[in-house]
Amino acid sequence: GAVVSQHPSWVICKSGTSVKIECRSLDFQATTMFWYRQFPKQSLMLMATSNEGSKATYEQGVEKDKFLINHASLTLSTLTVTSAHPEDSSFYICSAREDLNGELFFGEGSRLTVL
Amino acid sequence: AQTVTQSQPEMSVQEAETVTLSCTYDTSESNYYLFWYKQPPSRQMILVIRQEAYKQQNATENRFSVNFQKAAKSFSLKISDSQLGDTAMYFCAFLQYNFNKFYFGSGTKLNVKP
Numbered sequence: 001g002a003v004v005s006q007h008p009s010w011v012i013c014k015s016g017t018s019v020k021i022e023c024r025s026l027d028f029q030a031t032t033m034f035w036y037r038q039f040p041k042q043s044l045m046l047m048a049t050s051n052e053g054s055k056a057t058y059e060q061g062v063e064k065d066k067f068l069i070n071h072a073s074l075t076l077s078t079l080t081v082t083s084a085h086p087e088d089s090s091f092y093i094c095s096a097r098e099d100l101n102g103e104l105f106f107g108e109g110s111r112l113t114v115l
Numbered sequence: 116a117q118t119v120t121q122s123q124p125e126m127s128v129q130e131a132e133t134v135t136l137s138c139t140y141d142t143s144e145s146n147y148y149l150f151w152y153k154q155p156p157s158r159q160m161i162l163v164i165r166q167e168a169y170k171q172q173n174a175t176e177n178r179f180s181v182n183f184q185k186a187a188k189s190f191s192l193k194i195s196d197s198q199l200g201d202t203a204m205y206f207c208a209f210l211q212y213n214f215n216k217f218y219f220g221s222g223t224k225l226n227v228k229p
Contacts, residue, residue, distance in 0.1 A: 034217060043206060043221045044160075091158060095217070104210070104217065106152075106160035 003027060004096045006107030013084055014115055020080045021110045023094030028105075030096035033077040035069060038091045038109075050077040074099070084114045119209050121220035128197045129228050135182075136192045136223050138207030146212035149183065149190045154222075155203040163205070166190065168212075194225075202227045 003026040013019050023033055031052045036044040048069050049057040056069035066088075068080040077096075081088050094107040118141045128134035140149070151163040166174045166183050173181050178198075182191045194201055207220040 038158075044219045046216065046218070049216065093158075093160065095160070104150075104162075109158045 004094065004105045004107040006092075006094055006110050008110060009108055010111045010113075012113045012115065015085050016083055018080055018082045019084055019112060020078055021092055021094075021112075023077045023079070023096065023107050025075045025096040025098075025105070028096075028098045028100065029074040030077075031074060031099050032097045033071060034095045034097075034104075035067075035077070035079050036093045036095070038093060040091075044093060047079075052077075081112065084112070086114045088112065089114045119207055119218050119220035121207055121223050123223045124221070125224040125226070127226045127228055128194075130197055130199060132197055133193060133195045134197055134225065136194075136205055136207075136225065138190045138192070138220055140188050140190065140207070140209050140218075140220075142188070142209065144212060148210040148212070149181075150208040150210065151179070151181070151190075151192045152206045152208060152219075153201075153203045154206060160206075164192065197227045199227050199229060201225060 005024045007022045011019055033050040035047045037047050038044045046059050047062045050069045050071040052071045052074050058064050071077040091109050091111050093109045095104050097104050120139045147168045149166045153161045153163050164174050164176045164179050166181055173183050178195045180193045204222045204224050206222045209218045
């Protein structure tokens, strides 16, 4: 079946540094990908919708300059957490919508810990 | 804006028994999709079942079935013959027809007891 790969699955960084998380659809094309944030024991919060070849659409309250999203190809979207701080520590999940039938597939998630 | 409500933060069921998880949603749209996702401790989101709003027939997938009440905006999940591997967080989700946004409920933690 369709697979979405996220990398890295776990990253620890120092406060002030930037971290890039990749979301890749391995066997299908995805014009649209979504980025979510999940705090412990909470639901997934939609951060932004990433569209290939155009700017991402951010949800209210999500800082565009803080969470940079790039969707350079039909199989890859990246989320860069710029100047990360401890409060950015969270579990980040991406999902990719298959162009062919609209099916949505989730990545394995990336746990970010900012020291 | 669409909202998805799961009123049961946690539920328990004995192995082999049946359990129903509740979900209600609010929308002004007539065409949309509804989903139930399972998130085990591994955190990987797994699709359990989906329902198109234009279909009156309730979706079923083996031991999983839904009770979709469009007028009441209710979308409950029934798990029959519960298994230990069903232990997980379950999220109800709403997808706009144009696939623009995907909204999740707060989740229900299901514990299947041996």
